Amino acid sequence: MTPPSVDEAITRAHQDEWARVVAGLARRFGDLGIAEDAAAEAFLTAVERWPRDGVPPNPGAWLTTTATRKAIDRLRRESRRDDKHLAADMLRDDTPHEPTGPVEDDRLRLIFVCCHPVLPTEARVALTLRLLGGLTVAEIARAFLVPETTVAQRITRAKAKLTASEIPFTVPREDDIRERLAGVLAVILLIFNEGYLATAGDDPLRTELIDEAIRLGRLLRALLPDEGEVAGFLALMLLTDARRPARVSRTGELVTLDEQDRGSWNRPMIVEGHALVRERIATGEPPGRYQLLAAINAVHTDARSAADTDWSQIVTLYDRLTIADDSPIVRLNRAVAVAEVDGPDVALAEVERLGDHLEGYHAFHAARADLLRRIGRSDDSRAAYERAIQLAGNPAERAYLTRRLGQLGATSA
Structure with a gap:
C-alpha cells in the first residue's frame, strides 16, 4: 500500500x-x-x-x-x-527557447492562446480550465451549471478546432491581448471561484487555485497597468480572498459574511484592494463589470460589522452592474442586498422570477430558503434548503445548509 x-x-x-x-x-x-x-x-x-x-x-x-x-x-x-x-x-533543454514577447509567463501565455477568437467563449473557458486550472470535467460542469457531457464535448471540439484551423502556439500580439482579455479574465475568475468555494471533493477551499488565480491577476496587472477592468479584477479577488481566514469554521462549516470574525480578515489584502478601487474611481472613467464587483466588495470589507454595512450603496452598485451584466446570478445577488433594504418579501418576489434560469443552482435555493424562513414560511423554506443541500457540492456549504435546515425544527402538522 x-x-x-x-x-x-x-x-x-x-x-x-x-x-x-x-x-x-x-x-x-x-x-x-x-x-x-x-x-x-x-x-x-x-x-x-x-x-x-x-x-x-x-x-x-x-x-x-x-x-x-x-x-x-x-x-x-x-x-x-x-x-x-x-x-x-x-527543443531539448540545451536549446534556447523562442522569444516570449509581451507575455513571458508560460501559463498566462497559454491562457491567451486558448482564448483564440476562433473558439466560442464557452469552449475557451472550458479548455483553459482543464489545461491550466487542472479542473476535472465534473468541476467545470458545476462551474458552468451544465451537464458533464456538454463540457467534455466543448473541450474535445475546442482541441479539434485549434488543430483543424492550424492555429500556431505563438506569442500573442499586443492586439491579441486586448481582443482576448475578456475571455482571459473569465477563465481566471472561474479558477479563483473554484478555489474559493470548491464544487467537489473533501476540501472546502483549494488554496492552490486561489493563489494561482491571484498570481495570474498580478501578471495581467503588470502587463496592462492602465486597463481599468484588470485593476478591478485584481481588486475583486484580493477583497474576496481577504475573508478566507474566516470563511470556514474549525468544524468545517461555511461561515456566512454576517457571522464572520472580521478581525481575522487579511488587512494588507483589504488595503491593497481598496487602493485599486480608489485608483479607478479617481480616473472618472465609467466602471466596468469587475470594477463594480470590486466596489461592492469594498463596501462589505469597509464595514466594521455586518450591522454597519451600507446596503443601500450595495444595491445602487448592483443597479449599475445590471446594466453591464444583467445575468440571473447578478440579479440573485442584488435581491439578497434588496432584502436588507426593502425587506425579505420584496426580495423574495425578485428571487422567484429567477427560478426558470437558476433551478440547478444551489445558491438560488439557499437564498430562497433564507428569505422564506425570514417571512415565516417554514415548510417552503425546508423544501428549499433540502434542494440546496442536494445540489451543493462543497462540504462546508452542505454543513452550513444542514444546520440551518435543522434549526427550522420538525415538519409542521
Whole structure:
C-alpha cells in the first residue's frame, strides 16, 4: 500500500505543477493534445515510481523532464509527423527557447492562446480550465451549471478546432491581448471561484487555485497597468480572498459574511484592494463589470460589522452592474442586498422570477430558503434548503445548509 506521505506528495504535485507542465509542453511542441497526454503520462509514471524510488527533491522538474521525454517518444513513434519530430529534437533543454514577447509567463501565455477568437467563449473557458486550472470535467460542469457531457464535448471540439484551423502556439500580439482579455479574465475568475468555494471533493477551499488565480491577476496587472477592468479584477479577488481566514469554521462549516470574525480578515489584502478601487474611481472613467464587483466588495470589507454595512450603496452598485451584466446570478445577488433594504418579501418576489434560469443552482435555493424562513414560511423554506443541500457540492456549504435546515425544527402538522 502506498505510504500516505507519497500520496500527499503526488496530490500536491498535481495541484502545483500540472499547469506548469502542460503550459511548458504546449509552448515547446505547439500541440495541446501532446501536451496534455504527455503530462498525464508523467503523473502516471510518478504514481508508479515514487512509492518505490521515493519523492524526488524537485517534483516539478522531475515531472517536466519526464513529460518532455514522453512527448518526444510519442513524436518519434509517429512517423507521419516528421516536422514535429524534428522540432522535438531541436527543443531539448540545451536549446534556447523562442522569444516570449509581451507575455513571458508560460501559463498566462497559454491562457491567451486558448482564448483564440476562433473558439466560442464557452469552449475557451472550458479548455483553459482543464489545461491550466487542472479542473476535472465534473468541476467545470458545476462551474458552468451544465451537464458533464456538454463540457467534455466543448473541450474535445475546442482541441479539434485549434488543430483543424492550424492555429500556431505563438506569442500573442499586443492586439491579441486586448481582443482576448475578456475571455482571459473569465477563465481566471472561474479558477479563483473554484478555489474559493470548491464544487467537489473533501476540501472546502483549494488554496492552490486561489493563489494561482491571484498570481495570474498580478501578471495581467503588470502587463496592462492602465486597463481599468484588470485593476478591478485584481481588486475583486484580493477583497474576496481577504475573508478566507474566516470563511470556514474549525468544524468545517461555511461561515456566512454576517457571522464572520472580521478581525481575522487579511488587512494588507483589504488595503491593497481598496487602493485599486480608489485608483479607478479617481480616473472618472465609467466602471466596468469587475470594477463594480470590486466596489461592492469594498463596501462589505469597509464595514466594521455586518450591522454597519451600507446596503443601500450595495444595491445602487448592483443597479449599475445590471446594466453591464444583467445575468440571473447578478440579479440573485442584488435581491439578497434588496432584502436588507426593502425587506425579505420584496426580495423574495425578485428571487422567484429567477427560478426558470437558476433551478440547478444551489445558491438560488439557499437564498430562497433564507428569505422564506425570514417571512415565516417554514415548510417552503425546508423544501428549499433540502434542494440546496442536494445540489451543493462543497462540504462546508452542505454543513452550513444542514444546520440551518435543522434549526427550522420538525415538519409542521
